[in-house]
Amino acid sequence: MSELYIRVAEDENEEPMEIPSEDDGTVLLSSVAAQFPGACGLRYRNPESQCMRGVRLVEGILHAPENDWGSLVYVVNYPKDNKRKMEEIEAASAVKIKRGSQKTSDLIVLGLPWKTSEQDLKDYFSTFGEVIMVQVKRDVKTGNSKGFGFVRFTEYETQTKVIAQRHMIDGRWCDCKLPNSKACPDEPMRSRKIFVGRCTEDMTTDELRQYFMQYGEVTDVFIPKPFRAFAFVTFADDQVAQALCGEDLIIKGVSVHISNAEPKHNNIQQLFPNFPGGSASLAAMFARSQYQFPSSHV
Numbered sequence: 001m002s003e004l005y006i007r008v009a010e011d012e013n014e015e016p017m018e019i020p021s022e023d024d025g026t027v028l029l030s031s032v033a034a035q036f037p038g039a040c041g042l043r044y045r046n047p048e049s050q051c052m053r054g055v056r057l058v059e060g061i062l063h064a065p066e067n068d069w070g071s072l073v074y075v076v077n078y079p080k081d082n083k084r085k086m087e088e089i090e091a092a093s094a095v096k097i098k099r100g101s102q103k104t105s106d107l108i109v110l111g112l113p114w115k116t117s118e119q120d121l122k123d124y125f126s127t128f129g130e131v132i133m134v135q136v137k138r139d140v141k142t143g144n145s146k147g148f149g150f151v152r153f154t155e156y157e158t159q160t161k162v163i164a165q166r167h168m169i170d171g172r173w174c175d176c177k178l179p180n181s182k183a184c185p186d187e188p189m190r191s192r193k194i195f196v197g198r199c200t201e202d203m204t205t206d207e208l209r210q211y212f213m214q215y216g217e218v219t220d221v222f223i224p225k226p227f228r229a230f231a232f233v234t235f236a237d238d239q240v241a242q243a244l245c246g247e248d249l250i251i252k253g254v255s256v257h258i259s260n261a262e263p264k265h266n267n268i269q270q271l272f273p274n275f276p277g278g279s280a281s282l283a284a285m286f287a288r289s290q291y292q293f294p295s296s297h298v
Contacts, residue, residue: 006069008032008042008076016073025069027062032076041077104132104159106150106248106255109167111174112136114145124169125151129158133255140201140227150198150255151176152248192219192238193261194245196231199223200254208233211251216240232261 006027007016017035021027033039042055042062055074056063109121121134136149153159167174196208205221208231212218217236224230235241244258 004069006064007071007073008036009073010036010076012045012073012075021069025064025067027064027069029057029060029062032062036076038078039076040079042074043077044072044074047072104153104156105178106133106152106257107159107162107176107178109149109151109169109174109176110147111172112145112147112149113170113172114147116145116149116170118149120170121149121151124167125153125162128153128162130154133250135255152255191260192236192241193232193234194241195259195261196233197229197257197259198254199229199231199256200252201227201229203231203252203254205231207252211249215244 004021004025005018006021008019009016019027019031019035027042029039029041032042041057043052044055044065045051046053052075053065054077055065112121116136118134118136121136122131125131125134130153132152132154134149134151137146138144139146151162153162162176163178167176199208203223205223208223209218209221212221212233212235215235218233219236220232220234222232222234242260245260247258248255249258250256
């Protein structure tokens with residue numbers, strides 16, 4: 001018997017999908033489950049009685065009613081518990097889609113006392129909600145605090161509440177703010193290169209390569225010398241690079257910020273006010289390295 005397709009849908013009122021049959025006219029349950037995960041059978045509405053009828057299933061093989069699938073639309077059966085879970089997942093997904101623009105970000109904590117540790121920071125902010133990450137920025141040579149840090153929460157509502165007020169931490173008033181830019185707008189020319197800000201000196205090119213390979217093929221990793229707390233990673237696929245823009249990732253326990261590598265030299269002094277030699281020196285370094293300057297927060 002030549003191969004034919006039967007029409008299958010999750011609900012009678014939805015647009016059906018065509019599922020291929022086998023040479024003998026049967027349909028494998030696995031073929032249905034491949035398109036409708038969790039499916040355990042099929043049913044259809046009898047044209048005469050208008051009642052729903054189940055399709056015979058024997059050892060994972062679905063048999064056509066009266067040896068003819070016809071032009072009916074067959075509805076997927078799910079186990080009751082499985083269906084409930086799927087509905088919960090769909091509801092959760094709908095919430096995520098609705099609030100897709102409200103994902104949490106790293107907040108910069110300004111005005112930290114020199115004595116404040118990461119544990120102190122976590123203990124304080126945990127009173128507002130679940131904390132994903134805390135970091136106190138320290139001088140590489142001395143290990144002393146630089147007077148600021150970062151914190152990220154699980155819930156967007158917590159983030160909003162924390163930003164809306166000042167915070168007394170270890171006897172000193174501190175402010176929590178969003179970094180200047182948390183996303184990369186769509187650019188006419190899509191770059192395969194990303195800027196990795198807030199790197200630590202112990203991160204190596206091999207470690208960065210291994211980390212970012214989980215997202216796609218990495219063609220190059222560049223860490224400027226002398227160390228400047230940032231790096232560049234180039235992917236084979238520009239879509240991978242663009243998808244990572246605006247993200248805050250945890251590498252070796254440190255939060256790094258990903259932005260698009262693009263030339264905006266007029267912002268150099270703003271983003272690197274303390275760079276030795278000023279903006280001209282930094283621009284020259286970027287020109288020598290043949291890597292572009294990012295537009296996003298470092």
